[in-house]
Amino acid sequence: MKEKNVIIKTKLSIVIGCALLATGCAGKKPNAHLDSARSVYERVSSSDVVNEFSTEDLNVAKLKLDDAVDAWKDKKSKGEINKRAYIAEKYALIAEQRSTLLQHQAQIENGKLERTNAQMDLRVNEADAAKKAALDMTAKAEQLQKEVQMREQKLQAQLAEISELKALQAQNTDRGMVLTLGDVLFDTGESTLRAGAINNINQVAAFLQKYPDRTLQIEGHTDSTGDDEFNYNLSTDRALAVRSVLQEQGIDGSRIVARGLGENAPIASNSVAEGRQRNRRVEIIFNQTEDTLLSGIDE
Template identity: 45%
Template sequence: MNLRNLTTLGLAAMFLIGCAAQTRDDGALDNLRADLDSLRGDSELVERVPLAVADAERAVRQAGADGLTEEERNHRVRLAEKRIEIARAEGFRAQARTQIEQIDEERTRLLLRASRMEVEQARAEAEQARRLSAQTQEEIERTRLQAMTAEELREEAARREREAREEADAARRLTEAQASEIELARREAELATQAADSLRRRLELMELRQTDRGVVVTLGDVLFETGQTDLAAAARSNLEDVVELLQSEPDKRIRIEGHTDSTGPASVNLRISQRRADAVRDELVAMGIDSDRVQTVGMGEDFPIASNDSSEGRSRNRRVDVILLDD
């Protein structure tokens, strides 16, 4: 009886101890499961590392298995706790990796935009440089033109000197030279007054006549601005008819003769007539006439077509004849 009581007591005690142990295990397991739930709750983390999370879940299940000794259960709880921590660490790492990818994308985007803007800037700079170079080119050209003008002036002066030397009398030569300057100025003044009614005569600009040398087109002095040997801007449109005529006979050679009235020294008139003939040639060439077809002659005052006694006559004598030569 006594022995039986003792046995019953022992069994009860063992039962109690078993219960107590069971309760302690449940506490550790509960904590473990709560930890796993909090891991699962961070869905953003969980979906990045599904394998690590599955490992953790399996470890928690193994820790909760039936029939384990207390030691084995504690061991498995420890393993499962670590599995959960590993899943967390891997999740954080995956998050950081995603952020790195985003940063790299933004960096690439910025660098692309920067290189685009660099190209644009380079293009703008090139454009600027091109403009500057064009400006420089223009300046060089201007300087060259100025130099050429100076060169021409020197040539002119040299020619005058030669002409002057050719005169027999030094004194008369000097007087004539002075006179020619005075005459030029006077004639410029006269041309200025005549320019006023040039419009009317522009209508009579072109005279066409057949001669034994060929077709002669006479261009009136209104082609030129007062005192200038350059063509007036308005003259260009008037020359279009002449160009058309000349191009209708492309095989014929062209002779351009400059004429003046008898006012002033003959040598000055000769020069003026030559230059005007040259100016008309230059313009015709610019408008498409082959320069090889053209020869120019300054005829001076020696071939009047009207009386030099009246201003009307003198005006007619100041002319440029464009002759389409019959061979």
């Protein structure tokens, strides 16, 4: 294409050269329209865009310019020369406009490709976002399922713990699970535990070993018979005696608070023998832990 262009330009310069040489020669007067057509053609034919996109239109313009030059050389009428020069100039301009059109069209094709790519990128982005959202939701669902499972396991553990306490004959109260050791487990007026009681307390120790987070309060109580101070001391000694047995079984003393309340917290009337017997007792209170969600729930 370049080569062709060079040839065209060479031809043109010959034409112009002739015209210029001829200007001084006999008969041929300079023609302003022809000069104008030539200069427009020269400008258009040197445009890179025209040479890339509309060489055919440029060739037509060249032929028209040749026509005009021929008319001038053949000394045709001024009107004829002007007419051909006008046509030649317009065809050069048409070639220029065509090249502009074709250049834009080529760029539009590129743009369409680019737009398609961008649209694909956008869709890929959207798909990625949707995929991520789906994965997030799946992960969330799995997390929730795990939480539900953990809660269920915890619940089962707590139920197991409570049923073990119940097996120890503990009662569910608003202070938590309470195991009451009766009066019959002690010698009258003494704080020494009878052999039968030891077995009972060993079961509590086994429970505490199994559930190391559990802590206890041990409370000694008496009936209202006798001296207040004696009752207080007796209840305290009995509570401490229970604590000692647990410690002998390897339970850490820091988990157990033992105290005597004397006759101050009766659970039955002291005016009848049966009531008094119920009041003489040691209570083992299993403190609620953070995990004992079921505490207070009546089963």
